[in-house]
Amino acid sequence: MSYRNYVFPSALLIFLLASFYPTMQLPGAGEVSTFIGPRLWPFTLWVILVVLVITLFSITRSREKRENANNEERFNQGSPCNKRGANVSILSAHEISHALARSKHWVILVLAVLYTVLMQLVGFLIATGVFSLVCTMVLGTRHKGAILATVLIAMGLIQGVFVTLLNIPLP
């Protein structure tokens, strides 16, 4: 059994279990003046979601069974599947180095969080400058002119569109 396939349905199930108590705490028809209470709709959706998650579990299970059967069949026939097995360790090492290079997206997320915090501490203009500088470099730009242009465009865009044009008060 591949546990990765079950992460999403399990997460949904946990979410539904956690939301059951607050759903049942909502007043029903008898407790309010309207004909239908505020609980009916969320509870109906909760039940629909439970049914859908159970269906997803069963679909995932049956697909996994099918894939296992196919793999087994290929293995027994001595198909290219076996030959691929020899390359697994080399491929994995290659994939690991790729995976490390691909962790940039989490860095971008952390930078976005820091930008949000920094904006409240030092104001949006400085925070924008710092964020665009670091983020552009993290995403792979090395050319100084391009980095400087990005920083200036970003600061000008925020100041010009949001503050000057739309009069939106920013921190």
Next chain:
Amino acid sequence: MIENFLGGVAVVFQPVNLLILMSAVFIGFIGGALPGISGVILVVILLPVTYGMDATAAFMLLTAIYGSTVFSGLITAILYRAPGTPEAVMTSFDGYPMTQQGEAGKALGIGILSSAIGGLVGTVALIVFTPLLASVALQFSSPEYFALAVLGLTVVASLGGKLIYGLIGAALGLFIATVGIDPLTGTPRYTFGSLNLAEGVGLIPVIVGLFAISEVMKRASGTETQQPLTKVKVKIFDSAIMRKIALTLSRSSLLGVAIGILPGIGASTAAMVSYSEAVRWSKHPQDFGKGAPEGIAAPEAANNAAAMGALVPLFALGIPGSGTTAIILGAFIMHGLQPGPNFMMVSSDLIYAVFAGLFIVNFMILVFSKPFIKLFTKLLNTPYSVLGPIIVMCCIVGTYSVRNSMFDVWLMLGFGVLGFLLEKLRFPLVAIILGLVLGPIAESELRRSLAMSQGDMTIFLSRPISATLIGVAIALLSVSILIPLYKKYKEKRLYSANAD
């Protein structure tokens, strides 16, 4: 209708509005042409910006961007076989072979002309059919509105990916929409004492997070590189080619309109159906896939016509015809407007200004696309390492500016992570938005309907229009479930026959 339309044209020709339309076409060109920035993302990024604008100007901007991105997806589809938008996938089948044969300019010219004609036919259909459909829908009451919301939710069947994910996404969106104060009783639901949650989960944080932030994260994690764009000489009006594609253009435009009006089918399907029809009707079907001009004209005319057609159910019934129109529906709600039958009467000035704007946009596409391709080849080569940070900042500042709320920014970042993870499963994120947008309508109309019938659920089946709408919704979902099952059954039979 003509008077209203002329009134709309007068609004569009105000210098500010013309400038807005030109900017929208320009932005749409860039967005559609740059792989990784789809029409949905552009509309999403600009949503917070439109919040401070006049509603007419805001919707002229959003719909014009929508129209021009559907067009500009063909540029990279023809030049790189990398469609800028999903609607342009079929265009690459014959567009790219023409580029390989050194006829990129000719291919782009056919694409531009076909898009403009398809868009114009679609806009005429939009102007004619929207009031007709809305006048029929004026007889609707709560059960019909609930049935319409259910029908709108069946769009999930056409979003691609697994249907079960679409259904879960829609149900999750409906569930998220229940957070906040219940509008009928004033009871707080899932607020946990938070004042921020009492206002409900805002559309902007969810949309911006799910689409824009997740896209930037996805692009940052990828290793794909973009090839530099080469110089091309575009020729739009070539009489020999125009004669050759005239019939294909007319057929595909009408087909596109018909498919676009149906909720849940979408411009991508229109392009595919139109392409296959072009092959079927052609005297030289063997030329398709090798650089046939009709192979570019058919999908481009159809997808632009369908994109306009998809706006008919949005304006007339308040149900989105596609993913991007679902987000535009969200934008209407954000501006305190509710598209639907009464919308034509209450906000006819706005609607006809938008219609006139879309009409003009198709001419602008024709006029500006050639210089755009010529002048902005360098801009199209802008690396994502420069665009990414600017998009993230626009998302954060834009989300904050809607309600001056940092809570919304944190929510948006949270939904960004959720969107990124769900995209790995090929989860149709638009399904969540559909649920979120249609949730409040569905719930309030369901409760009103049940109050009308004293709790009798058969009210939805005893009224002909609601029964028909629910029947259509069930039929659409059933077809989506049964077709893959039938295909699987056929494959199984074929496999066992081969094994024997």
